[in-house]
Amino acid sequence: MIQSILVLGSGSAGLIAALSLKRKIPRLAVSIVRSPDIGVIGVGEGTTPNFPRHLFDYLGISRRRFYELAEPTWKLGIRFLWGERGRFDYTFAPQLDSHWTDLPRPNGFYCDDDFSNVDAPSALMREGKVFHRQANGAPDIQPWHAFHIENEKFVAMLETVAREAGVVIIDGKVTGSERGPQGIAAVLLDDGRRLEADFFVDASGFRSELMGKALEEPFDSFGRTLFCDRAVVGGWARTDEPILPFTTAEQMDAGWCWQIEHEHHINRGYVYSSQFISDEDAAAEFKRKNPKTPDSPRVVKFRSGCYRRMWVDNVIAIGNAGGFVEPLEATALMIVCSHCHTMVDFLLHCELEPTPSMRALYNELTLATWHDIRDFLGLHYKVNTALDTPFWQHCRADTDLSGVQPLLDFYEENGPTGFCRYRMPRSQSDFGIEGYFVMLVGNRVPYRKKHDSSAQELARWEAHRAANIANAKRGIDVKEALYYVRHPGWQWNAEAPR
Numbered sequence: 262m263i264q265s266i267l268v269l270g271s272g273s274a275g276l277i278a279a280l281s282l283k284r285k286i287p288r289l290a291v292s293i294v295r296s297p298d299i300g301v302i303g304v305g306e307g308t309t310p311n312f313p314r315h316l317f318d319y320l321g322i323s324r325r326r327f328y329e330l331a332e333p334t335w336k337l338g339i340r341f342l343w344g345e346r347g348r349f350d351y352t353f354a355p356q357l358d359s360h361w362t363d364l365p366r367p368n369g370f371y372c373d374d375d376f377s378n379v380d381a382p383s384a385l386m387r388e389g390k391v392f393h394r395q396a397n398g399a400p401d402i403q404p405w406h407a408f409h410i411e412n413e414k415f416v417a418m419l420e421t422v423a424r425e426a427g428v429v430i431i432d433g434k435v436t437g438s439e440r441g442p443q444g445i446a447a448v449l450l451d452d453g454r455r456l457e458a459d460f461f462v463d464a465s466g467f468r469s470e471l472m473g474k475a476l477e478e479p480f481d482s483f484g485r486t487l488f489c490d491r492a493v494v495g496g497w498a499r500t501d502e503p504i505l506p507f508t509t510a511e512q513m514d515a516g517w518c519w520q521i522e523h524e525h526h527i528n529r530g531y532v533y534s535s536q537f538i539s540d541e542d543a544a545a546e547f548k549r550k551n552p553k554t555p556d557s558p559r560v561v562k563f564r565s566g567c568y569r570r571m572w573v574d575n576v577i578a579i580g581n582a583g584g585f586v587e588p589l590e591a592t593a594l595m596i597v598c599s600h601c602h603t604m605v606d607f608l609l610h611c612e613l614e615p616t617p618s619m620r621a622l623y624n625e626l627t628l629a630t631w632h633d634i635r636d637f638l639g640l641h642y643k644v645n646t647a648l649d650t651p652f653w654q655h656c657r658a659d660t661d662l663s664g665v666q667p668l669l670d671f672y673e674e675n676g677p678t679g680f681c682r683y684r685m686p687r688s689q690s691d692f693g694i695e696g697y698f699v700m701l702v703g704n705r706v707p708y709r710k711k712h713d714s715s716a717q718e719l720a721r722w723e724a725h726r727a728a729n730i731a732n733a734k735r736g737i738d739v740k741e742a743l744y745y746v747r748h749p750g751w752q753w754n755a756e757a758p759r
């Protein structure tokens with residue numbers, strides 16, 4: 262029976278894993294070993310709605326504490342400066358997979374020409390507002406938001422909460438491991454210490470000390486679907502720019518650029534494929550299009566892919582130690598939260614005595630999520646017809662989407678009907694059919710079964726959009742909403758107990 266768990270690494274993945282285990286299975290002795298010399302990745306700032314659900318509802322971290330220590334801003338979705346339309350907004354609420362009772366077809370069928378202000382959050386995004394306003398003037402904070410966070414502040418907050426929860430944190434650099442009958446018996450530190458445990462979580466980031474190095478699990482590259490492998494990361498201190506309530510993703514000559522909004526800082530980065538542009542040329546294009554970025558931005562290298570199994574013997578890999586996809590759609594923390602939840606469920610279901618078939622099922626489920634996200638991101642590139650650079654030509658011609666071909670064929674014949682969901686891959690991602698629709702409709706991917714709307718129908722459709730716009734215009738912007746939630750008298754509606 263598992264009684265002790267050692268987590269290797271205290272980036273956001275290791276700390277979320279340790280906290281999830283300790284909070285949900287308090288009888289476990291949970292420790293972390295981490296190397297302050299190696300440090301954390303220091304990037305990774307956009308999230309999706311499963312992140313607040315995991316933090317507040319699952320782990321019971323208090324919102325007040327999170328806002329005080331991590332200093333987040335809100336993210337309602339992603340503005341895509343992308344494709345033939347030039348611009349469309351992806352929100353975390355159903356825009357297209359939704360159906361007004363006074364209209365015969367779902368929303369997606371009315372967006373061929375104009376895909377804007379389709380739901381409340383997309384209208385708020387257009388108006389630069391983050392929430393609707395309550396009658397007393399305060400923000401009406403709805404659950405369809407995520408956050409922008411700064412990696413290092415967030416990690417520091419998690420560390421404080423983890424220590425309070427009883428997680429022991431040990432400083433030391435792991436240089437090797439010892440094998441035992443269950444898999445790994447102990448890890449060895451550079452100062453000669455030996456740390457034993459019944460079970461290990463590898464959260465050592467791209468180094469993947471246990472899953473990759475010690476257990477030598479094969480790594481499956483996503484290189485046939487996702488071609489980007491580097492980013493230049495820059496940013497600047499905010500002056501008079503408004504704090505936008507969304508992430509921006511903008512197409513570039515050999516990839517795309519993110520813009521993430523912090524209260525006092527704007528974080529910008531260019532994700533590109535080194536097959537199509539050199540680091541110097543990427544930095545030059547980045548600077549030309551964003552004159553406020555530093556002259557020598559930091560270059561981060563990565564590979565998109567995952568280990569064939571996330572659970573081998575007595576080791577589970579979480580975060581970058583298990584796999585990584587490039588940051589379009591900001592999926593890393595989403596996967597971390599989802600996998601931590603799944604890991605805890607599996608350990609509870611096997612009463613801390615895992616069986617081979619439980620491990621096999623865990624590996625099947627987690628791999629399906631990786632593959633769904635790979636294909637979902639690949640779709641963003643494949644259907645973008647706006648630019649004719651060699652990179653984008655290659656994306657259109659060669660992105661492998663065979664994993665979602667049944668869904669794409671069904672869409673091509675039937676359009677954005679909710680029945681497309683029956684052709685979706687099985688997955689635990691936050692995107693679902695709505696995410697696919699936003700990319701397909703947003704990029705005007707053709708389908709055959711068009712709906713011919715009557716004039717009355719179109720008038721009703723426009724009335725819904727106009728109502729969204731009118732409500733959004735009365736909304737509240739990020740700066741004012743932050744002021745409200747920081748006020749000592751502010752009450753969270755559903756404040757968690759801890």
Ligand SMILES: Cc1cc2nc3c(=O)[nH]c(=O)nc-3n(C[C@H](O)[C@H](O)[C@H](O)COP(=O)(O)OP(=O)(O)OC[C@H]3O[C@@H](n4cnc5c(N)ncnc54)[C@H](O)[C@@H]3O)c2cc1C
Pocket residue numbers: 269270271272273274275294295296297298299300301302303304305306307308412433434435436464465466467468470492530561563579580581582588591592593594595
């Ligand atoms: C360019 C870029 C942009 C990104 N943008 C986003 C985004 O918008 N949203 C998002 O969710 N994610 C994003 N990510 C991913 C995100 O940063 C990470 O997935 C996430 O923070 C989890 O990191 P981690 O904890 O796995 O790894 P890390 O932060 O690297 O932590 C690894 C830990 O292991 C320790 N360690 C490693 N080796 C040893 C050793 N031998 N001995 C002891 N300790 C060791 C380190 O000290 C550290 O504590 C981005 C990533 C990149 C590269």
